[in-house]
Amino acid sequence: MVGQAEIPARPLESALYLVATPIGNLGDITLRALETLAAADVLACEDTRVTRVLLDRYGIRQRPTPYHEHNAAEAGPRLIDALAEGRSVALVSDAGTPLVSDPGSRLVEQALAAGIRVIPIPGPSAVLAALTASGLPSDTFLFAGFLPVKDGQRRTRLEELKAVPATLVFFESPRRLADSLVAMAEVLGSRNAAVGRELTKTFEEMRTGTLAHLAEHYAAADTPRGEIVVCVGPPSAAPPPDAEDVDRLLLSLAAEMPASKAAAEAARMTGGRKPDLYRRLMDLKADDAG
Structure with missing residues (x-):
């Protein structure tokens, strides 16, 4: 052997x-x-x-x-x-x-x-083992370690992580898993997630679902045993701003600053491209002038 x-x-x-x-x-x-x-x-x-x-x-x-x-x-x-x-x-x-x-x-x-x-x-690595088996995006992820024990501090930490555009990976105690999932569901919102337990061991388990579904399951189940890794999917991408809203924003900014700077500020606020926004602003001004 x-x-x-x-x-x-x-x-x-x-x-x-x-x-x-x-x-x-x-x-x-x-x-x-x-x-x-x-x-x-x-x-x-x-x-x-x-x-x-x-x-x-x-x-x-x-x-x-x-x-x-x-x-x-x-x-x-x-x-x-x-x-x-x-x-x-x-x-x-x-x-x-x-x-x-x-x-x-x-x-x-x-x-x-x-x-x-x-x-x-x-x-x-428990982090990578759970991440790769979770079915969640793995191109960008953040390992956040253990969440604080107290609920208020736990929720504050989750608020800090809420906008991170990546899959979040946590270690968690079996005793605190249910409470942490409830806090995640309430703070992070409707996201897909996975709970890995006893990875690579005889009773390995990977349970997937929404945060709310997982929180409900572990709240009703007996306290799990073994090492726990929780993976939470990234936040959904914000919908693109409405074209009319962008036009109103451009005109409002242009009333307070030069056109080039207005386009740059609009690009920062909307995620659009400055050259495209600048051309749109010129078109809007031309329409007004006509």
């Missing part, structure tokens, strides 16, 4: 390696990630027990050291010292890509400030 084979520990150059690990299915680890974990002089992780399961699965003889939000102030400088001495350090989170909702960003900042090279070892 693959899990019984010992991964060779090839020499690594001194650098901080950000190693993505499986979000559920241990088979999703990359060969490069395994080689990096086996060869690193220091392996830093959120929870040594979680990382130990992965290491044992692939016969990697490493002794991981903890690095998490509660000890980052003490552990971070020790890792930077190791790097400054020419050693290699691999950083992993409990699952997925380091620095996504974990304290690894502090360590990267410290490493870069010290002139230390940072090397990403890409792989599994």
Whole structure:
């Protein structure tokens, strides 16, 4: 079996390696990630027990050291010292890509400030797994992390994100999922969305529908188990302004400023092209003069 084979520990150059690990299915680890974990002089992780399961699965003889939000102030400088001495350090989170909702960003900042090279070892990501399976636009998206726990702050944050022209991706606690979906439906309006649960694991689920439909479902259902990712489609494009409204706007602006500036301001306000609006304004003025 693959899990019984010992991964060779090839020499690594001194650098901080950000190693993505499986979000559920241990088979999703990359060969490069395994080689990096086996060869690193220091392996830093959120929870040594979680990382130990992965290491044992692939016969990697490493002794991981903890690095998490509660000890980052003490552990971070020790890792930077190791790097400054020419050693290699691999950083992993409990699952997925380091620095996504974990304290690894502090360590990267410290490493870069010290002139230390940072090397990403890409792989599994709950954000991308959910996004690609959601059926929502993936050409532009914004990962917004966890929403605030308190309802008022949660809604304020959603108001800030409301106009973002992209698919929004959130992490959410199973206990808060129903309440967050209600807030999303009320603040963001009628949008298509998807809730991914236990992605890549045995009981993986991807449920799609409108925000209102999903809010209703999870309000009536038992509290779900496992890791949750919520994807929300972008806002609908605003309908183009009525031609008569644009004409009135052009004439109103032209009464207060030069024609070229009026056309530029109308373009900003309507999304139209300045040359087209300028020509239309000239036509309107010619009609009035005639």
